[in-house]
Amino acid sequence: MPSNAPIGLYDSGLGGLSVVREVLRQLPHESHTYIGDTARVPYGGRSPEELLAFNREILDLLLQSGVKAVVVACNTSSAVALPVLDAECPVPIIGLIEAGARAAVEGGQRIGVIATEATIRSRAHVRAIEDLDVACQVFPTACPQLVPMIESGLWEGPKAEAIVFESLAPLLDAKLDTLILGCTHYPFVRQVISDILGPSVRLVDPAEEAVRVLGDILAAHDLLADQAIPRHRMLVSGDPITFYQQAHLLLGDVVPAVEHVPVANALPIAL
Ligand code: DGL
Numbered sequence: 674m675p676s677n678a679p680i681g682l683y684d685s686g687l688g689g690l691s692v693v694r695e696v697l698r699q700l701p702h703e704s705h706t707y708i709g710d711t712a713r714v715p716y717g718g719r720s721p722e723e724l725l726a727f728n729r730e731i732l733d734l735l736l737q738s739g740v741k742a743v744v745v746a747c748n749t750s751s752a753v754a755l756p757v758l759d760a761e762c763p764v765p766i767i768g769l770i771e772a773g774a775r776a777a778v779e780g781g782q783r784i785g786v787i788a789t790e791a792t793i794r795s796r797a798h799v800r801a802i803e804d805l806d807v808a809c810q811v812f813p814t815a816c817p818q819l820v821p822m823i824e825s826g827l828w829e830g831p832k833a834e835a836i837v838f839e840s841l842a843p844l845l846d847a848k849l850d851t852l853i854l855g856c857t858h859y860p861f862v863r864q865v866i867s868d869i870l871g872p873s874v875r876l877v878d879p880a881e882e883a884v885r886v887l888g889d890i891l892a893a894h895d896l897l898a899d900q901a902i903p904r905h906r907m908l909v910s911g912d913p914i915t916f917y918q919q920a921h922l923l924l925g926d927v928v929p930a931v932e933h934v935p936v937a938n939a940l941p942i943a944l
């Protein structure tokens with residue numbers, strides 16, 4: 674496998690772009706191929722069976738396109754599908770759960786986790802944190818309103834603040850010192866979250882640690898890219914034009930023309 678082959682990343686929609694942003698920051702010579710399964714977003718209310726089927730399909734598309742490694746840029750998929758896919762994937766594949774847990778226990782004792790319903794139901798973060806430090810107290814909270822809000826382009830302002838406030842309400846009296854942003858969509862409303870919780874709560878974006886680990890894995894496999902001008906691709910199963918516009922607002926000129934990729938059972942559930 675040539676080291677200048679792209680890294681593959683995927684998510685249900687815009688969320689994984691927060692991981693792409695981190696790849697661009699930490700590994701600027703790497704090309705990437707991103708798939709957003711926007712025809713079937715959100716993933717957070719899906720069953721484990723559906724999530725595994727969707728993940729297998731998207732991972733297959735990435736592998737066929739020749740990626741050298743994969744980042745599951747979705748906590749829901751990392752929590753529910755990656756434990757199965759890990760054994761099936763012929764190239765290195767990593768997710769976000771352990772990375773988030775590791776970053777959180779660095780100094781954290783009372784750790785909140787906000788994530789989708791499927792991620793919270795899986796208890797993946799709770800297990801990962803307890804494996805690292807049994808003394809930590811974990812406060813998992815599902816925030817089902819946030820992904821539809823972020824996918825609709827609402828990232829700041831009074832309406833976004835009200836929805837985020839309502840989502841965080843169960844955590845306001847928990848005396849948290851740390852909060853894991855346990856869904857890759859949430860870093861796009863990081864400022865709103867931070868304004869509500871205040872400066873005493875450290876916000877952990879698992880992408881930072883996950884991409885650091887990715888760099889180590891690529892180096893260990895002699896797969897680090899050395900190209901001056903990396904080539905990026907973005908594909909979505911839904912409408913490429915809307916996705917391009919939103920991605921461009923979030924990441925700027927680095928966003929390439931967005932391609933359409935068909936998937937099976939493309940019916941979305943109601944946002
Ligand atoms: N961004 C994803 C995650 O990290 C999926 C959110 C969703 O589609 O519900 O969990």
